[in-house]
Amino acid sequence: MTARLLIVGPQGSGKGTQGVRIAEALSIPVVSTGDIFRANIKGGTELGLKVKAITDAGELVPDAVTSEIVRDRLSQDDAQAGFLLDGYPRNAAQVGHLDEFLAGRGEKLDAVILLDVPRAESLQRLTLRAEQEGRSDDTEEAIAKRLDIYESETAPIIDLYEDRGIVDRIDGVGSLDEITARIFAALEARGIARVSA
Ligand code: AMP
Numbered sequence: 001m002t003a004r005l006l007i008v009g010p011q012g013s014g015k016g017t018q019g020v021r022i023a024e025a026l027s028i029p030v031v032s033t034g035d036i037f038r039a040n041i042k043g044g045t046e047l048g049l050k051v052k053a054i055t056d057a058g059e060l061v062p063d064a065v066t067s068e069i070v071r072d073r074l075s076q077d078d079a080q081a082g083f084l085l086d087g088y089p090r091n092a093a094q095v096g097h098l099d100e101f102l103a104g105r106g107e108k109l110d111a112v113i114l115l116d117v118p119r120a121e122s123l124q125r126l127t128l129r130a131e132q133e134g135r136s137d138d139t140e141e142a143i144a145k146r147l148d149i150y151e152s153e154t155a156p157i158i159d160l161y162e163d164r165g166i167v168d169r170i171d172g173v174g175s176l177d178e179i180t181a182r183i184f185a186a187l188e189a190r191g192i193a194r195v196s197a
Helices: 015-026 033-043 046-056 063-074 092-104 119-133 140-162 176-189
Strands: 003-008 030-032 082-086 111-116 167-171
Touching: 003 015, 003 140, 015 030, 015 082, 015 111, 015 176, 030 033, 030 063, 033 046, 033 063, 033 082, 046 063, 063 092, 092 140, 111 140, 111 176, 119 140, 140 167, 167 176
Parallel strands: 003 082, 003 111, 030 082, 111 167
Antiparallel strands: none
């Protein structure tokens, strides 16, 4: 069984953590553009040098750059039987790029998991993460910028997917296990079930 999934939610919604849990249970890779950019920055690659200032400011990396990276990643062997996208697409242009790429392979997204968390709670969690992890884009200014971009550019893409009937809106407030269970209940209702051990 294949599962082509996208997890969306404001920064600080816990989508990274939940994404890893879901992907592991379904035996599919997580494709996180944020992680790819951070790995490149850390490794000092050409891409990393290009995107460091942009990500530090909480701005979006140009769509063409980001979409090419995702196409490359999704073309690898381990992503043929499914994947979970985290952090991409983040605006309408990227939705178009992804649609085009998947359509070219006769594929489409099966479900979009939307983690619903109020802005005040996201801000609080991000501030805590900034203290604990020291990410260079977790400054107060960059955090506010990222949440603004989420609200103005990313939240509207949910409507595009709502029209396709593939959005599962999940209450993202609660314990990690509670939230994971809510996500699985929604996926199972779509016939996407955990791989039993
Ligand atoms: P994230 O870990 O998803 O919050 O991503 C960290 C940073 O990487 C973002 O603030 C952006 O600068 C950049 N980034 C990640 N995903 C994308 C995307 N889909 N489009 C543009 N920039 C992105």
